[in-house]
Amino acid sequence: MGKSENSSASAASDPSELPHASDEPSSAAFDHEAFRRHGHALVDWIADYWAGLEERPAQPDVRPGDVRAALPATPPEEPEPFARVLEDLDQLIAPALTHWQHPRFFGYFPANVSGPSVLGDLAAAGLGTQGMSWATGPAATELETLALDWLAELLGLPDRFRSDGAGGGVIQDSASSATLVALLAARERATGGAARTHGIDRPLAVYATEHAHSSVTKAARIAGLGESAVRHVGCDDGHRLDPVALGEALAADRRAGVTPCAVIATVGTTSSGAVDPVAEIADVLAGEPAPVWLHVDAAWAGVAAVAPEHRNLVSGAERADSWSTNPHKWLLTNFDCDAFWVADRGPLLDALAILPEYLRTDANASGDAIDYRDWQVPLGRRFRALKLWFVLRGFGASGLRAHIRRHVDWAAELAQRIEADPHLELAAPRSLALVCLRHRDGEDATARVLEAANEGGRAVLTHTRLGGRLVVRVAIGSVHTARWHVRELADELSAAAEAASRADGLAEDRSR
Numbered sequence: 484m485g486k487s488e489n490s491s492a493s494a495a496s497d498p499s500e501l502p503h504a505s506d507e508p509s510s511a512a513f514d515h516e517a518f519r520r521h522g523h524a525l526v527d528w529i530a531d532y533w534a535g536l537e538e539r540p541a542q543p544d545v546r547p548g549d550v551r552a553a554l555p556a557t558p559p560e561e562p563e564p565f566a567r568v569l570e571d572l573d574q575l576i577a578p579a580l581t582h583w584q585h586p587r588f589f590g591y592f593p594a595n596v597s598g599p600s601v602l603g604d605l606a607a608a609g610l611g612t613q614g615m616s617w618a619t620g621p622a623a624t625e626l627e628t629l630a631l632d633w634l635a636e637l638l639g640l641p642d643r644f645r646s647d648g649a650g651g652g653v654i655q656d657s658a659s660s661a662t663l664v665a666l667l668a669a670r671e672r673a674t675g676g677a678a679r680t681h682g683i684d685r686p687l688a689v690y691a692t693e694h695a696h697s698s699v700t701k702a703a704r705i706a707g708l709g710e711s712a713v714r715h716v717g718c719d720d721g722h723r724l725d726p727v728a729l730g731e732a733l734a735a736d737r738r739a740g741v742t743p744c745a746v747i748a749t750v751g752t753t754s755s756g757a758v759d760p761v762a763e764i765a766d767v768l769a770g771e772p773a774p775v776w777l778h779v780d781a782a783w784a785g786v787a788a789v790a791p792e793h794r795n796l797v798s799g800a801e802r803a804d805s806w807s808t809n810p811h812k813w814l815l816t817n818f819d820c821d822a823f824w825v826a827d828r829g830p831l832l833d834a835l836a837i838l839p840e841y842l843r844t845d846a847n848a849s850g851d852a853i854d855y856r857d858w859q860v861p862l863g864r865r866f867r868a869l870k871l872w873f874v875l876r877g878f879g880a881s882g883l884r885a886h887i888r889r890h891v892d893w894a895a896e897l898a899q900r901i902e903a904d905p906h907l908e909l910a911a912p913r914s915l916a917l918v919c920l921r922h923r924d925g926e927d928a929t930a931r932v933l934e935a936a937n938e939g940g941r942a943v944l945t946h947t948r949l950g951g952r953l954v955v956r957v958a959i960g961s962v963h964t965a966r967w968h969v970r971e972l973a974d975e976l977s978a979a980a981e982a983a984s985r986a987d988g989l990a991e992d993r994s995r
């Protein structure tokens with residue numbers, strides 16, 4: 484028995500017994516000329532897709548399972564011609580997508596892509612750099628540091644977040660990851676390093692409002708605090724964190740022997756775009772007996788600070804421990820690209836740095852270089868700075884400001900139209916390019932307005948609830964939207980609101 488095992492093991496390692504392997508590199512199967520030709524065709528396809536978005540519905544008419552059913556159940560054994568793959572992309576995949584770049588996409592928050600960002604990402608894909616350490620791609624690391632210093636300057640963020648001091652910026656895949664690593668750093672600091680070595684050794688608490696993003700609760704779960712550690716602090720009428728309520732929650736926890744670990748302030752909440760008072764939160768925290776980490780989640784709204792009239796969005800940032808915003812939402816950069824800054828990288832590195840032997844280099848021994856793997860959860864990292872750098876150069880500060888200003892200006896006009904409408908009202912004050920509205924006649928009428936706007940997949944509008952009431956959200960921000968699309972939407976909303984109140988009137992008549 485032992486003998487036959489041995490012989491099969493030696494057979495597997497005997498080259499003459501292995502299936503024949505080609506002498507050519509794998510790239511020969513799709514060579515540089517084929518790549519060039521098909522790459523040009525694909526870039527043409529993307530340009531045509533963008534140019535033709537207007538003609539498509541913004542949302543597909545598909546049911547779960549339709550797409551899968553249209554595709555082969557098993558993978559191909561032989562290589563398929565690229566042209567056929569492209570054809571399926573065109574015929575089967577693209578028509579079954581929600582078109583986030585559509586000019587009538589007003590849902591959720593935008594997920595911008597732009598020519599420079601797509602080309603930057605293509606370059607990054609072609610280079611295939613793994614930028615986990617400075618040594619594994621020096622320019623990838625240094626360009627990221629530079630791009631985040633540039634972005635900090637463009638947003639008017641305080642110098643403490645710049646890389647030439649104790650702090651610095653890093654690109655995370657998402658705002659959710661930014662909140663998670665902020666919480667890991669906070670946990671590290673609050674436990675004096677114990678969390679890293681033994682796990683959490685005392686009850687910790689995190690503070691945010693009920694309007695904070697769901698990623699706060701998720702981060703508390705992942706960081707081992709548990710979601711019961713999240714305190715939903717009360718808000719004022721504008722859905723902003725109430726600093727007095729925060730002070731009370733902190734005091735109650737201290738009395739109960741719970742250690743306050745972090746406050747997650749939101750600048751631009753997902754539901755209504757409310758902005759928590761960061762400076763006042765910092766005032767409350769300054770009175771605490773031990774430091775409490777202040778993270779600002781400005782995922783959507785933060786990038787608007789490129790326009791000086793929106794610098795209020797960064798006020799108080801000089802007193803935050805970390806601050807984060809998503810160029811991949813509203814700043815022309817395709818997913819994923821979250822910009823995350825810390826004022827002091829110490830606790831972050833304490834929490835996340837691990838140096839296995841196979842990653843030791845002269846550069847990390849000298850301490851002269853940044854190893855961004857220590858600033859995030861995974862080890863590997865894509866060269867995402869490239870697309871951000873392409874965007875910052877491709878649009879310039881003036882182009883970025885113009886992008887934001889358009890949408891804010893059009894949203895202001897839409898909000899005026901809503902206020903002037905006899906049937907509609909604003910459900911919250913307009914925040915930047917987010918307009919929240921509802922029908923004056925109540926829930927059913929509001930639901931009908933939302934349905935009518937999305938009818939036949941014509942546009943994408945999504946909803947939320949504020950104070951328990953249904954709200955239609957209009958988030959303007961697609962790079963293909965023009966002012967007239969927003970004016971047309973305002974007309975449609977008015978017409979739908981009028982029809983909804985007539986329907987209400989009829990229903991009332993019938994019930995009498």
Ligand SMILES: *Cc1c(COP(=O)(O)O)cnc(C)c1O
Binds near residue numbers: 751
């Ligand atoms: C969109 C959003 C997030 C989540 O962003 P991801 O980058 O998708 O994780 C978090 N917080 C706020 C306030 C958001 O608007």
